[in-house]
Amino acid sequence: MQSGPGSLILESGADAAMPSFPDDGKNTIASQLVSRLREAIISGQLEAGSKINLDRAKQSFNVSLSPLREALARLISDGLVEFEDNRGYRVSPVSLSNLEEITSLREEFETYALRESMRVGDVEWEGNVMRALHRLNRTERDAAKPETLEQWEAVHREFHLTLISGCRKPLLLSFCKTMLNLNDRYRRTFLTRTSGDRNVSVEHSEIAQGTVARDMDYACDRLREHIHRTGTNLRRHLAEKGIA
Amino acid sequence: MQSGPGSLILESGADAAMPSFPDDGKNTIASQLVSRLREAIISGQLEAGSKINLDRAKQSFNVSLSPLREALARLISDGLVEFEDNRGYRVSPVSLSNLEEITSLREEFETYALRESMRVGDVEWEGNVMRALHRLNRTERDAAKPETLEQWEAVHREFHLTLISGCRKPLLLSFCKTMLNLNDRYRRTFLTRTSGDRNVSVEHSEIAQGTVARDMDYACDRLREHIHRTGTNLRRHLAEKGIA
DNA sequence: TTTTGAAAAATCATCGATTATTTGTCAAGC
DNA sequence: GCTTGACAAATAATCGATGATTTTTCAAAA
Numbered sequence A, B: 001m002q003s004g005p006g007s008l009i010l011e012s013g014a015d016a017a018m019p020s021f022p023d024d025g026k027n028t029i030a031s032q033l034v035s036r037l038r039e040a041i042i043s044g045q046l047e048a049g050s051k052i053n054l055d056r057a058k059q060s061f062n063v064s065l066s067p068l069r070e071a072l073a074r075l076i077s078d079g080l081v082e083f084e085d086n087r088g089y090r091v092s093p094v095s096l097s098n099l100e101e102i103t104s105l106r107e108e109f110e111t112y113a114l115r116e117s118m119r120v121g122d123v124e125w126e127g128n129v130m131r132a133l134h135r136l137n138r139t140e141r142d143a144a145k146p147e148t149l150e151q152w153e154a155v156h157r158e159f160h161l162t163l164i165s166g167c168r169k170p171l172l173l174s175f176c177k178t179m180l181n182l183n184d185r186y187r188r189t190f191l192t193r194t195s196g197d198r199n200v201s202v203e204h205s206e207i208a209q210g211t212v213a214r215d216m217d218y219a220c221d222r223l224r225e226h227i228h229r230t231g232t233n234l235r236r237h238l239a240e241k242g243i244a
Numbered sequence C: 001t002t003t004t005g006a007a008a009a010a011t012c013a014t015c016g017a018t019t020a021t022t023t024g025t026c027a028a029g030c
Numbered sequence D: 001g002c003t004t005g006a007c008a009a010a011t012a013a014t015c016g017a018t019g020a021t022t023t024t025t026c027a028a029a030a
Helices: A029-042 A054-061 A065-078 A096-120 A123-138 A146-163 A170-190 A200-212 A216-240 B029-042 B054-061 B065-078 B096-120 B123-138 B146-163 B170-190 B200-212 B216-240
Strands: A081-084 A088-091 B081-084 B088-091
Touching: A029 A054, A029 A065, A029 A170, A054 A065, A065 A081, A065 A170, A065 B065, A096 A146, A096 A170, A096 A200, A096 A216, A096 B096, A096 B170, A123 A146, A123 A200, A146 A170, A146 A200, A170 A216, A170 B096, A170 B170, A200 A216, B029 B054, B029 B065, B029 B170, B054 B065, B065 B081, B065 B170, B096 B146, B096 B170, B096 B200, B096 B216, B123 B146, B123 B200, B146 B170, B146 B200, B170 B216, B200 B216
Parallel strands: none
Antiparallel strands: A081 A088, B081 B088
């Protein structure tokens, strides 16, 4: 399952950062490029708003034109790349209004998906939630060590996706993944230090505990607050860097 | 870049061989293909679940491989096409569970977008809503004349999109468009006659009236019911044709 | 100085051919 | 009869070259 009705997102999967393993379903150059390009954009290596010159990209990724164009075309659905006829591809720009929309939609979509998960999720899903929480709590996040930030981002993303993974709505999940991707780009670009006035660990624990207890209102309220606080935080950092 | 007021415009309009293309931003073969393929899938010309043979598609659309692959890659984001490495593209299959998810997400997304539109939409948006309603009411829908069904589908789609077009949330709007596309494929494939126990015109009018009156709860409730009824209707038709 | 427009350069889009992979066929072996 | 594996056919993926469009350059004209 590469992509499909359930994945408008092209398979970012659990570990897009993984080096090329022979058979992880990414057999073609185009598919590998999708992962590599997505990671390059989310991590900020490819600057927001910048034009993607096909000749240069061809060289820097050591690929030919056909798979490169195909990969970029697929990435449009992630909202990470924009396209215009005869003017080529560019990295989607960042803006305050874009961040605000992402935050709003995450609040709506993820709380809806969480509610659905609590309604129809099975025991295995509950277990996955607790495991994801545990991993997250055990993962260090030290601004002095960049590699821990990368690792933390991956585990954090996995936690939020696991929370809503029980909802049995593949289209909804793909939308949530897309929003999470977009959101993570802002965090990885603008939020290198964690905000002092929050205990994010406690927030995650409350969400997870409420979730496995199937306390819909409590869990969804905590999740919504959590997303909202992150949005507020990011907005401040954007403002500091003078981004409108 | 348009010519200035005083400049001489040399019309190259003697070109009788080709109709001059209106500049709707669909200048490339790939972009035109996206539209043509999308229409072919939504209308059912390309059967749900069927494999898309590149050689045959190349011939039947009179195009080369590169723009065809690029167009298909872009269509993945619409949820209308699936892809698997080395196995190519196929038209997304239809299923009861898929239809149910689409209906649920339309209820959630469109009511949210409608509420937002009522909150921040301007007068021009209100006018657009009333105009779209009027057009819809004036468009005939006769099962005996297939061309009226096509026309009605277009106007109906436009009405629903106009309703939520005031929300100022471009990502949300694109998600709604995607869901509407998927939904329309079900309707155009399975629902050739209109259900007798509904007065769809009244439903649309109530939604529009409530909307311009900014009665959020009323308008959203009517919209949700409207979407839900359509879903129930379609579900019955799918069941009749034995689709799981 | 600013504007204009044609030529040059850069870049994007498309094509036909080649390579790689999957799928279908069929006879040998169990 | 059923499986197996080599071979052939069909199909997908990639490449290098060519055609089309956009952008830049720069000198002449206003």
